[in-house]
Amino acid sequence: MICEDQLVINKFVKEASKYTKLGEVADYIPALKTADPDTLSFAVFGETSSCLCAGDSNETFTLQSISKVITLALALMDNGVEKVFSKVGMEPTGDPFNSMIKLETHSPSKPLNPMINAGALAVSSMIKGENVDEKLSRLLRFVQDLAEDSTITFNDMVAQSEFDTANLNRSLCYFMKQHGVIDDDVNTLLEFYTKQCAIEVSCSQLAKIGFIIANEGKKLNSNEQLIPTHISKILKTFMVTCGMYNASGEFAIRVGIPAKSGVSGGIMVSVPNRIGIGIYGPALDERGNSIAGMHLLEALSNHYNLSIF
Ligand code: GLU
Numbered sequence: 001m002i003c004e005d006q007l008v009i010n011k012f013v014k015e016a017s018k019y020t021k022l023g024e025v026a027d028y029i030p031a032l033k034t035a036d037p038d039t040l041s042f043a044v045f046g047e048t049s050s051c052l053c054a055g056d057s058n059e060t061f062t063l064q065s066i067s068k069v070i071t072l073a074l075a076l077m078d079n080g081v082e083k084v085f086s087k088v089g090m091e092p093t094g095d096p097f098n099s100m101i102k103l104e105t106h107s108p109s110k111p112l113n114p115m116i117n118a119g120a121l122a123v124s125s126m127i128k129g130e131n132v133d134e135k136l137s138r139l140l141r142f143v144q145d146l147a148e149d150s151t152i153t154f155n156d157m158v159a160q161s162e163f164d165t166a167n168l169n170r171s172l173c174y175f176m177k178q179h180g181v182i183d184d185d186v187n188t189l190l191e192f193y194t195k196q197c198a199i200e201v202s203c204s205q206l207a208k209i210g211f212i213i214a215n216e217g218k219k220l221n222s223n224e225q226l227i228p229t230h231i232s233k234i235l236k237t238f239m240v241t242c243g244m245y246n247a248s249g250e251f252a253i254r255v256g257i258p259a260k261s262g263v264s265g266g267i268m269v270s271v272p273n274r275i276g277i278g279i280y281g282p283a284l285d286e287r288g289n290s291i292a293g294m295h296l297l298e299a300l301s302n303h304y305n306l307s308i309f
Pocket of ligand 1: 063064065162
């Protein structure tokens with residue numbers, strides 16, 4: 001028997017799918033160009049221990065900027081709040097995610113927040129580990145624990161494709177190195193960052209990670225604390241203020257839920273103390289968010305009254 005919620009979700013996913021035609025897949029990372037723009041998949045996790053899904057919720061895609069939330073959690077757990085925020089700020093920028101402008105116009109030139117590329121690169125440099133392999137295996141283990149799947153790994157082809165073309169990110173790193181924000185060898189940091197962004201998940205796995213952040217860092221029906229509560233609060237706050245690029249304000253008004261999107265077309269959503277949602281729709285709007293995913297979330301938020309405001 002199909003439950004009522006499944007029927008509601010099927011209907012909203014079908015309606016939102018029409019919007020895929022109005023967006024375009026990201027092409028500045030060559031390996032992302034091959035994604036099927038018509039795809040829209042969805043999973044929700046939380047109220048019961050199984051996911052409600054629509055579309056191909058097991059299809060995998062790379063985290064891209066969604067990894068910034070997870071890496072921030074690990075960096076805060078590794079270094080503490082004070083040290084991390086001595087290198088990166090807490091304010092939204094209103095600029096595109098890869099912009100350099102505020103680094104140059106603000107003094108001191110520390111990145112304004114961890115959800116823009118400059119801030120995420122500074123956060124990645126704080127993950128503990130002797131070398132890229134050690135840092136990456138710690139991060140992968142963390143993602144595997146959050147998603148309860150030890151097979152999660154990164155897509156080497158996507159990582160290499162970004163590494164080969166990441167000249168803008170390289171320039172952000174050199175600028176920050178010049179100003180003492182980071183200390184790393186730039187290509188070593190970029191190797192870690194591009195592999196972090198290329199970690200592959202499905203919507204169902206993303207929904208589980210989103211749920212843990214929603215559930216104050218704990219697994220469903222368990223007291224196992226994978227992320228300390230105070231850190232899960234910080235993550236949700238950044239997801240509200242800067243999670244949806246320079247559309248975060250509009251998203252807060254229209255949808256009103258902590259969420260983080262990536263240029264692969266993924267969106268991770270954490271409805272506090274309720275559910276986690278994973279969405280994959282690679283056709284993007286002009287600000288880099290999944291165009292059908294945005295419409296789907298607006299419909300769901302209105303129907304289920306999910307706004308936190
Ligand atoms: N790896 C991508 C970059 O640094 C992530 C961007 C994104 O998803 O917003 O450009």
